Amino acid sequence: MNIIDINFNNLMNLIDKQSLEEVYHTIINKFKKIPLSMQNSIEDFINKFPYWGNLDIKKENYEELYNRAIMLKQHINDLKWLYENLQDYRSKKVLFAIINNLYNCDFVSLNSSIETNYPHYFDLDLVKCTKDEVIVDLGAFNGDTIMDYLNYYGLHNYKSIYCYEITKDIFSNLQNNLQYYPNIYCQRKAISNKKEKLFIKESKVDKSANIVASDGTERIDVTTIDDDIKENISLIKMDIEGYEKKALEGCQKQIQKNHPKLLISVYHNHEDLWKIPKMIDEICPGYQFYLRYYGNNIFPTEIVLIGIYN
Secondary structure, eight states, X not given: OOHHHHHHHHHHHHHHHSOHHHHHHHHHHHHHHSOHHHHHHHHHHHHHSTTSOOOBTTTTBOHHHHHHHHHHHHTHHHHHHHHHXXXXXXXXXXXXHHHHHHHHOOOHHHHHTBOOSSOTTOOTTTOOXXXXXXXXXXXXXXXXXXXXXXXXXXXXXXXEEEEEOOXXXXXXXXXXXXXXXXXXXXXXXXXXXXXXXXXEXXXXXXXXXXXXXXXXXXXXXXXXXXXXXXXXXXXXXEOOTTOHHHHHHTTHHHHHHHOOEEEEEOOSSSSHHHHHHHHXXXXXXXXEEEEEEOSOXXXXXXXXXXXXXX
C-alpha cells in the first residue's frame, strides 16, 4: 500500500464509524474553523450555481454541507468501489483529495491534485487519438475544447467532429471559431435520453451554465446521440450542466457498439462522481476509469472522468 491508499482507507474507516449526523457536524465544525473570508468565498461560489445546495452562513443554513454528509456516509461503498476501479495513482490521489476537501475542508491535497501537464480533458498519456477519430463535444461552448484538441493532436487528426451547444450567442461564437476547419458540424440542439422539445432556462450567473427545462426563454429541440449521429463515434466529451447521465442513456448503442473514449464532467452534483462511472460500467462492462482535476484548491469542480475501453 502507498501513502494515498493508507490515507484513503483511514478516511473511509473514520466516516464509516460515524453516524450521518456525526459526519455532518464534523463537516460543519471543520468548515467553521477555516478563515471567515474563505467561508464567504465558498458561500458565494456555491450559491451562484444550483448544483450542490444552499449555503447561508449568517442564517446558519448549511444545506450544501448536509448534502456532502449524505453523499459521504450513504455512498461510502460506492466511493470505495470507484477507488478500487481507478487505474492509476494520480486518479486515486484526485479522489482522496476531493473527499478530504468535502469532509475536512482540506485545501492542500486538492491543490496538489490540480492537473498542470495537459489541457482540460486531454491527458495525452491516456487519450490516444488518430486521423480516424469521430468526436462528439456535448457542451461545446465557444469551441475551446475542440481548439485544444486541434492544438495538441494536430489539425488533421480527426475524421469528423460534432459540436452541440444550446445558447444562441455562444453557438454563434462556436460557429465562427470553427468555420475554417473541415468536417466540423455545429448543432444547436440539447442532448438527453429521448427526443422532445424543451426550453432554455438561463443562468443568472453565466450563460455557459444555461440548462434545458420544461419552461424557459426559448424553445429548443432535444435529441439523443444514438438518434442524431450515424457514424461510429470514437470519442465523446460531456459538460452539460448535470445532464450527463441522461446523455449517457441516449448514447448506449454507440457505447456498446463502438466503445468510444469517454471524457465526462462529474461535478454537477455530489453524486455524479461515483454514479456516472457505475452507470458506464452497467451500460458496457470493460471500461477502465481515471480521474483528472482541473479546478481550484477551494471547492472541487472541473472533475473529469476518463473512460477507456480495455
